[in-house]
Amino acid sequence: MTASALSSSADSKPRFWWLSQTEARVGLFVLLLSLVARWQALSPGYSIDDFGYIVDDKPYPFNQLVSQGRALTYFLRLALGALGASPANSEPLSMVLLTLTLVAAGLIVCRLWSVHGFAESFIVVSFIALHPYQSEMFTFKTAELYLAVPLGCSFAAILAGTRSSRHWVVSLAALVCSAFIYQAVFNSLAMALMFSVAFHLSRPAGSDPTFWQGFRSQLKLFLAAIILYFLTASAIGRISGVPLGARATFIGLNEIGPRIHQAYGLYTTLFFHSEPILPIATKVLLLLTLAFALGAYLANTLRDGAYSAGRRVALAFALILVVGLPLCVGVVLVLGGWWPVPRVLAQTGWFWGGSLALAYSLAQPLVKRIILTGVVVILVSFIGISNHVFRDQQRANMRDLATANRIVGRIEELPEFDQIQYLVLYGGNYQYRSPVTTAQGDMNISALFAAWSKVPVINEVSGYALQPAPAALYAKANVFCETAPKWPAPGSVVKLDAAAVVCMMKP
Numbered sequence: 001m002t003a004s005a006l007s008s009s010a011d012s013k014p015r016f017w018w019l020s021q022t023e024a025r026v027g028l029f030v031l032l033l034s035l036v037a038r039w040q041a042l043s044p045g046y047s048i049d050d051f052g053y054i055v056d057d058k059p060y061p062f063n064q065l066v067s068q069g070r071a072l073t074y075f076l077r078l079a080l081g082a083l084g085a086s087p088a089n090s091e092p093l094s095m096v097l098l099t100l101t102l103v104a105a106g107l108i109v110c111r112l113w114s115v116h117g118f119a120e121s122f123i124v125v126s127f128i129a130l131h132p133y134q135s136e137m138f139t140f141k142t143a144e145l146y147l148a149v150p151l152g153c154s155f156a157a158i159l160a161g162t163r164s165s166r167h168w169v170v171s172l173a174a175l176v177c178s179a180f181i182y183q184a185v186f187n188s189l190a191m192a193l194m195f196s197v198a199f200h201l202s203r204p205a206g207s208d209p210t211f212w213q214g215f216r217s218q219l220k221l222f223l224a225a226i227i228l229y230f231l232t233a234s235a236i237g238r239i240s241g242v243p244l245g246a247r248a249t250f251i252g253l254n255e256i257g258p259r260i261h262q263a264y265g266l267y268t269t270l271f272f273h274s275e276p277i278l279p280i281a282t283k284v285l286l287l288l289t290l291a292f293a294l295g296a297y298l299a300n301t302l303r304d305g306a307y308s309a310g311r312r313v314a315l316a317f318a319l320i321l322v323v324g325l326p327l328c329v330g331v332v333l334v335l336g337g338w339w340p341v342p343r344v345l346a347q348t349g350w351f352w353g354g355s356l357a358l359a360y361s362l363a364q365p366l367v368k369r370i371i372l373t374g375v376v377v378i379l380v381s382f383i384g385i386s387n388h389v390f391r392d393q394q395r396a397n398m399r400d401l402a403t404a405n406r407i408v409g410r411i412e413e414l415p416e417f418d419q420i421q422y423l424v425l426y427g428g429n430y431q432y433r434s435p436v437t438t439a440q441g442d443m444n445i446s447a448l449f450a451a452w453s454k455v456p457v458i459n460e461v462s463g464y465a466l467q468p469a470p471a472a473l474y475a476k477a478n479v480f481c482e483t484a485p486k487w488p489a490p491g492s493v494v495k496l497d498a499a500a501v502v503c504m505m506k507p
Contacts, residue, residue: 041390139393204312204426297362
């Protein structure tokens with residue numbers, strides 16, 4: 001559909017359902033780049049959270065999800081399982097749907113920000129879809145769909161909610177349901193709404209007389225969804241008798257100071273320190289590209305005496321600095337269960353995409369070419385980092401499975417092996433002595449380290465159905481392993497009552 005057709009009667013053909021030629025070209029281009037960046041995610045490779053569901057494709061524990069404020073995840077899993085499309089058994093489907101959802105969310109954001117040019121749209125969509133922080137979610141194969149569904153629903157809702165009162169109510173329900181699957185969608189929505197204002201402030205007065213009316217409707221929708229979500233989560237907790245956990249409750253007043261200090265440390269890491277998933281060279285290039293664009297704009301403004309336009313742009317970037325920077329760590333900062341790993345900080349990609357797209361829209365032709373050159377180099381870095389993440393996941397899995405196979409061989413040599421019902425793996429290391437370099441948070445770490453993945457890894461390798469030991473037997477095994485030889489030394493694998501016990505080194 002052409003841009004002229006797209007701009008025709010909005011009542012006869014809702015713009016929401018149709019792509020302009022520019023949107024189609026940008027979407028296709030970024031989709032192809034996404035496949036280059038993450039095609040390795042289609043091959044076998046599992047996170048520490050995946051192994052239990054790969055071995056035994058069971059529903060998530062309902063009480064646990066209720067305590068996390070994610071009750072709808074349970075029912076979504078049941079529905080997908082009934083259709084034979086459980087994420088544990090349909091990983092390529094989940095990966096492709098999440099990829100498409102990220103591209104679609106980027107295109108919706110361009111509409112929210114009134115960004116229509118090819119280059120600006122490409123910057124926005126590519127940074128949303130390709131930022132390495134986003135890649136971490138693709139390493140959690142059984143969780144990808146639980147981001148794709150709420151992310152797609154929430155951004156469709158924020159775009160459609162301004163069309164009528166009926167659309168607003170339906171959009172509110174969609175937003176609340178999205179949060180009951182994955183609350184982190186609020187992070188991306190908040191960043192998107194903030195940049196809507198920043199882009200509008202940077203433009204001449206009167207360029208979009210309907211903006212504030214639509215924005216107020218979207219902001220009310222966003223705030224109403226947050227309030228209704230927490231009220232509903234609290235009601236579900238009371239009715240079910242399951243108290244809400246840290247992920248669904250706010251921090252106490254005494255925790256505000258330490259949390260601010262923690263957030264400050266995180267900011268310095270996000271922008272000025274090297275990380276396993278994002279090296280300092282890429283961060284420096286991001287900062288230099290934006291600084292150059294803004295410096296060139298300032299020089300041009302002073303030369304031409306365009307002080308009114310300069311004030312508008314200064315106000316827009318002041319908003320980005322004052323509001324956008326805090327939003328990089330997310331509105332979920334105020335929740336008790338805040339785990340600032342890359343997948344929770346993915347809205348940082350939205351921050352950079354919005355900032356660079358806005359700077360590009362203000363630049364002169366020569367400066368635009370320089371900005372695009374910087375963007376291309378940055379995207380090459382993003383794609384290379386993502387390739388590295390998935391290669392390292394396969395390497396970590398290979399080491400875990402090889403080690404697990406050796407452990408199984410030792411277990412099978414135990415006397416009365418056929419009477420063994422339980423398994424205890426004491427200790428375990430976060431990484432191997434020769435580490436994979438993209439391990440960060442709980443991404444690409446050893447599955448023989450996390451308590452919930454140890455037994456499933458052994459069962460996956462062996463085909464056995466060993467169970468975690470009961471509490472009393474587990475405690476007894478831990479006492480034994482405190483002084484016992486450690487894997488792979490002789491005597492590090494023993495039979496204790498009905499359990500096989502493997503004593504590994506503690507980190």
